[in-house]
Amino acid sequence: EKEAGAVPRVGVCVFLVKGKAVLLGRRLSSIGHSTFALPGGHLEFGESFEECGSRELKEETGLDIAQVELLTVTNNLFLEEPKPSHYVTVFMRAVLKDPQQVPQNLEPHKCDGWDWYDWDNLPKPLFWPLEKMVQDGFDPFPIG
Numbered sequence: 001e002k003e004a005g006a007v008p009r010v011g012v013c014v015f016l017v018k019g020k021a022v023l024l025g026r027r028l029s030s031i032g033h034s035t036f037a038l039p040g041g042h043l044e045f046g047e048s049f050e051e052c053g054s055r056e057l058k059e060e061t062g063l064d065i066a067q068v069e070l071l072t073v074t075n076n077l078f079l080e081e082p083k084p085s086h087y088v089t090v091f092m093r094a095v096l097k098d099p100q101q102v103p104q105n106l107e108p109h110k111c112d113g114w115d116w117y118d119w120d121n122l123p124k125p126l127f128w129p130l131e132k133m134v135q136d137g138f139d140p141f142p143i144g
């Protein structure tokens with residue numbers, strides 16, 4: 001299925017890891033509504049992946065992140081959505097700059113709230129691109 005004039009967009013999202021937990025929030029955006037997803041958003045013109053991940057984290061959660069590293073990229077088709085979309089999604093990993101800093105829900109129209117979830121006890125339902133990674137055995141944690 002082709003949409004006239006539609007193009008793939010680049011999403012950048014972040015596995016913000018703390019011990020064995022990651023930060024997730026329930027989406028209120030139309031794509032993936034009410035599913036748990038990583039913080040992240042659209043790559044802006046001229047940005048690096050690291051800059052985009054840091055900016056989106058700040059905008060969405062108020063958190064300052066460090067050690068922002070590229071993990072993997074997936075190709076995600078949302079062709080059945082009211083507005084069919086195609087995202088090349090870049091997954092980064094990062095840690096908190098200040099381990100004491102607490103997430104704030106700065107975009108309450110887009111997210112129900114942020115919380116830490118143990119990787120072995122993730123909430124359901126996950127946003128499907130993330131669910132697929134989990135099913136495939138993807139592990140966002142650093143070795144050791």
Ligand code: 8DG
Nearest residue numbers: 011013031037038039040041042076087089129130
């Ligand atoms: P922006 O205006 O702040 O740039 O955009 P946003 O409203 O924050 O965008 P988003 O939907 O949160 O993220 C952009 C796209 O990235 C999203 O529509 C689809 C793709 N994406 C995935 N997996 C994930 C994920 O786990 N979290 C987020 N936030 N986006 C994801 O494929």
Ligand code: MG
Nearest residue numbers: 040041056060
């Ligand atoms: Mg955003």
Ligand code: MG
Nearest residue numbers: 039040041060
């Ligand atoms: Mg977002």
